[in-house]
């Protein structure tokens with residue numbers, strides 16, 4: 353029960369955004385921020401992203417230059433790093449936002465952030481009101497077979513569904529609509545109590561999320577089980593460290609999940625400043641097949657302009673940007689072929 357102290361009477365409402373890689377979390381976050389600002393709310397954002405260089409933070413700051421934002425980029429947010437996440441959230445709370453939005457990396461287990469918000473330093477200062485899980489409708493039903501070899505990844509995907517207060521089934525524009533009833537059934541089996549909405553580009557009515565819910569989120573105990581047991585303060589000995597002779601290539605063998613360990617790999621490649629042929633780049637990526645789950649970054653195209661480039665499955669989006677940054681790409685996948693990436697992306701013929 354919340355103690356009766358005057359300085360903690362108004363906990364900051366928290367919205368947690370989760371969902372697998374490329375499902376549309378940042379798309380939803382951008383919509384929420386626009387809506388919040390229209391309603392004269394002052395939101396703060398904490399985001400966790402895979403990859404050495406942060407792409408989503410750059411997207412947010414391009415649209416909202418004065419946003420109160422803290423990021424945790426790459427590295428496993430394992431137990432030994434937990435205090436840094438806590439510090440980041442406390443720093444944001446010091447800025448007295450009206451609303452705190454947390455966007456987790458696509459492979460994070462949301463139950464772990466819930467646990468973090470329950471720590472004594474945060475417990476009475478925040479109130480988790482909504483957990484919005486974005487589902488990639490195009491790929492969701494295939495995940496069980498695609499990731500069959502990675503038990504922890506499947507567990508994390510289910511945790512993302514299980515912990516949701518609202519399931520946002522996104523990307524229905526590129527989904528066989530006849531698959532939706534089956535998808536709804538699968539989602540309801542994992543989480544019978546969450547509301548479900550289907551949409552394109554996370555375009556749903558967001559009004560109700562911007563106001564405190566009557567019943568703050570409270571998970572039953574079993575949801576708190578971490579994917580992999582951990583010990584506070586101890587480094588995660590499961591992590592393998594890969595090294596690469598070329599300093600331009602930074603390899604992270606593990607996902608930046610919140611406190612869990614997966615077989616995913618993230619490779620960040622700083623590109624040369626020379627333009628890349630868009631068709632050739634897309635073909636190169638398609639050739640990588642299902643091992644490549646997500647790619648994003650900034651690429652100079654053959655017209656000489658810089659683009660925000662995003663790929664999820666075999667779909668690619670090029671968006672012109674005014675941002676001034678060195679071109680780079682972040683690759684996320686299972687058993688990525690570093691030599692192929694290095695040869696094809698660094699030295700395209």
Ligand SMILES: Nc1nc2c(ncn2[C@@H]2O[C@H](COP(=O)(O)OP(=O)(O)OP(=O)(O)O)[C@@H](O)[C@H]2O)c(=O)[nH]1
Pocket residue numbers: 371372373374375376377378379380408457458522523524525526551552553554646648662663664668669
């Ligand atoms: N076709 C289609 N594309 C979408 C939709 N929603 C988002 N996208 C695109 O999907 C890609 C991924 O969207 P994001 O919002 O960045 O997804 P995310 O979950 O934040 O991605 P990560 O943080 O990398 O895991 C982007 O290129 C979006 O423009 C949709 O409803 N339909």
